[in-house]
Amino acid sequence: xxxxxxxxAELARDPPGVKPASHPYMLSLKLIGVAxxxxxxxxxxxxxxxxxxxxxxxxxxxxxIVLLVLVFMTATLSATLLSFPDGFxxxxxxxxxxxxxxxxxxxxxxxxxxxxxxxALPKHDIECTICIVLLAILPALWTLYGMRKLxxxxxxxxxxxxxxxxxxxxxxxxxLEEANDSMMHVVEWHYLPMLAFGLVGLWLGGRLxxx
Amino acid sequence: xxxxxxxxxxxxxxxxxxxSAYAALLKETTRLLRPxxxxxxxxxxxxxxxLQEILISxxxxxxxxxxKRPYKPWMYAIARFRLHDHLRVHYADQLRQAEDIVGxxxxxxxxxxxxxxxxxxxxxxxxxxxxxxxxxxxxIHQEGYTAREVAVKLGMTExxxxxxxxxxxxxxxxKLER
Numbered sequence: 001x002x003x004x005x006x007x008x009a010e011l012a013r014d015p016p017g018v019k020p021a022s023h024p025y026m027l028s029l030k031l032i033g034v035a036x037x038x039x040x041x042x043x044x045x046x047x048x049x050x051x052x053x054x055x056x057x058x059x060x061x062x063x064x065i066v067l068l069v070l071v072f073m074t075a076t077l078s079a080t081l082l083s084f085p086d087g088f089x090x091x092x093x094x095x096x097x098x099x100x101x102x103x104x105x106x107x108x109x110x111x112x113x114x115x116x117x118x119x120a121l122p123k124h125d126i127e128c129t130i131c132i133v134l135l136a137i138l139p140a141l142w143t144l145y146g147m148r149k150l151x152x153x154x155x156x157x158x159x160x161x162x163x164x165x166x167x168x169x170x171x172x173x174x175x176l177e178e179a180n181d182s183m184m185h186v187v188e189w190h191y192l193p194m195l196a197f198g199l200v201g202l203w204l205g206g207r208l209x210x211x
Numbered sequence: 212x213x214x215x216x217x218x219x220x221x222x223x224x225x226x227x228x229x230x231s232a233y234a235a236l237l238k239e240t241t242r243l244l245r246p247x248x249x250x251x252x253x254x255x256x257x258x259x260x261x262l263q264e265i266l267i268s269x270x271x272x273x274x275x276x277x278x279k280r281p282y283k284p285w286m287y288a289i290a291r292f293r294l295h296d297h298l299r300v301h302y303a304d305q306l307r308q309a310e311d312i313v314g315x316x317x318x319x320x321x322x323x324x325x326x327x328x329x330x331x332x333x334x335x336x337x338x339x340x341x342x343x344x345x346x347x348x349x350x351i352h353q354e355g356y357t358a359r360e361v362a363v364k365l366g367m368t369e370x371x372x373x374x375x376x377x378x379x380x381x382x383x384x385x386k387l388e389r
Contacts, residue, residue, distance in 0.1 A: 151272035153292035
């Protein structure tokens with residue numbers, strides 16, 4: 001017991017007064033804001049898809065983009081909450097990306113069904129995945145860096161959700177930049193890799209978010 | 212003191228720099244966590260080790276508590292996290308040790324017709340080990356003591372005995388497989 005008294009005395013000597021971390025809603029807003037600026041800058045450089053005026057008249061395309069934005073926002077919020085040991089005691093909000101992603105899959109399924117006869121496949125394929133990966137590196141880095149300053153107790157989930165958030169930024173940019181209506185291509189080379197990197201994040205979280 | 216509101220109050224005061232409130236909070240945390248860990252870990256010295264780890268983790272993560280939300284779920288989340296870490300390492304260590312023993316026994320008893328392969332035949336290698344490792348291997352494999360009994364006999368912790376035995380097996384296996 002003397003060991004514990006000594007340890008407690010040492011810990012209490014280390015100034016206990018610390019600046020509490022910002023509220024997770026504020027932290028998420030910051031991350032979402034920075035990602036929004038990043039996306040706007042990317043689109044400013046690359047330009048939006050040439051047929052965007054026509055694309056925004058298609059309800060399924062609009063629903064897909066809106067849900068992708070929501071996947072990104074809820075995943076960012078969830079990753080931030082998961083960075084607190086107790087998930088900031090907001091269990092239902094942590095699971096929000098699952099519901100939004102399920103809805104997103106329904107819209108993708110509907111868009112796939114509506115893509116009949118299927119639109120012509122573009123000539124490229126893996127180039128899209130490479131673009132998404134390259135553009136997601138920065139958001140992934142700043143999200144994981146921010147999370148490392150906190151103290152997650154769900155390292156794998158936190159890593160997975162953080163990667164889903166980062167890769168949804170890349171996927172969003174590509175969907176707004178590339179004039180492409182082939183759902184088969186979009187699913188195969190945009191969204192499946194996005195999901196796959198979310199799974200890689202489960203492993204990465206175990207490596208990078210330990211404290 | 213065990214009242215939850217008191218814990219939140221102590222945490223709030225701690226975050227404002229009140230060292231005595233912080234010490235009281237950590238003492239109360241220790242009191243709450245000891246039975247929680249004792250139900251999940253059988254070795255008392257391991258309970259102490261994990262409890263100390265948890266206290267240090269709570270200290271490192273204190274900026275993630277704002278003093279407004281309940282303290283106990285936050286504290287238990289950290290405690291479970293460190294407990295799982297400990298159990299993961301503990302079971303991995305046990306598995307590795309079991310594999311080492313099986314490996315060594317395979318070598319010792321692999322060929323009963325070969326008179327050179329028994330404990331006595333490797334005692335020459337065993338004595339070349341560092342003194343403590345040699346004593347541990349001798350006590351376990353010649354005299355039949357368990358790791359816990361060896362720990363008591365040599366005044367070491369059980370985990371230290373296991374680690375030393377693991378290192379000894381590794382060296383012996385390399386030498387015997389040549």
